[in-house]
Amino acid sequence: MNKQILVVDDERNVRMMYRTALETEGFDVTEVDSGSAAVEKFTKSKFDVAVLDLRMPEMGGLDLLEIMRDKNITTPTVIITAYGDVPNAVKAMKLGAIDFLAKPVTPLQLRTLLNEVIQRHTVPSLPSLPRTAPKFRGDPSLHLFAAKRAINNRDFDEARGHLAEAIKQNDRMIEAHNLLGVLFEMKHEYAIAKQCYGRAIAIDSKYEPAQQNMRRIFDLFNFGSSKEPVNLGEEL
Numbered sequence: 001m002n003k004q005i006l007v008v009d010d011e012r013n014v015r016m017m018y019r020t021a022l023e024t025e026g027f028d029v030t031e032v033d034s035g036s037a038a039v040e041k042f043t044k045s046k047f048d049v050a051v052l053d054l055r056m057p058e059m060g061g062l063d064l065l066e067i068m069r070d071k072n073i074t075t076p077t078v079i080i081t082a083y084g085d086v087p088n089a090v091k092a093m094k095l096g097a098i099d100f101l102a103k104p105v106t107p108l109q110l111r112t113l114l115n116e117v118i119q120r121h122t123v124p125s126l127p128s129l130p131r132t133a134p135k136f137r138g139d140p141s142l143h144l145f146a147a148k149r150a151i152n153n154r155d156f157d158e159a160r161g162h163l164a165e166a167i168k169q170n171d172r173m174i175e176a177h178n179l180l181g182v183l184f185e186m187k188h189e190y191a192i193a194k195q196c197y198g199r200a201i202a203i204d205s206k207y208e209p210a211q212q213n214m215r216r217i218f219d220l221f222n223f224g225s226s227k228e229p230v231n232l233g234e235e236l
Contacts, residue, residue: 021107035059089230140169209233
């Protein structure tokens with residue numbers, strides 16, 4: 001059975017482009033032009049992935065995502081933004097979204113990301129940590145993969161366990177250090193978050209996601225606010 005995708009975007013041309021890009025890959029695409037229409041679709045149908053535009057009239061992507069979670073709609077979600085960053089990335093993560101693409105989105109980018117998200121949620125052999133014994137020895141990238149799935153499922157303790165195991169196996173996995181720092185920020189454990197960002201910077205002083213996150217914490221503690229958005233370490 002083909003995977004079911006819900007596209008939520010107020011621009012008709014954008015929806016048509018997404019439909020064309022995804023149907024050529026064998027996806028079944030349903031499209032709506034507003035958050036309220038998306039909520040109605042969720043009450044009638046089940047989807048494998050939802051693609052939400054961040055900025056829409058009346059109800060933006062994050063507002064829609066919050067309603068979805070309030071209604072216990074756990075569909076994995078990709079956020080599309082025209083702004084090159086996601087200032088509310090911590091809020092998005094708390095709502096179970098970790099996958100972002102910046103407009104203009106190419107068909108290849110969209111297909112690649114949706115296939116990754118679907119694979120993340122259909123692989124039955126991924127372990128739960130720290131509830132079960134560590135696995136994936138010798139392949140820390142699988143723990144990173146599992147951590148992202150756990151974040152989608154809003155199981156942040158499990159995600160931290162997978163990231164810690166990934167770092168244990170490869171202490172130079174820079175994305176794992178950065179993402180672990182963001183998870184600690186979500187718990188307001190800023191001292192530990194700074195340590196995680198610092199380790200990422202020590203591995204690569206030019207790694208901008210960790211530099212940006214470190215600048216934000218510095219601004220918050222010294223000036224009370226910051227214009228630096230959270231950077232999850234992925235291409236936006």
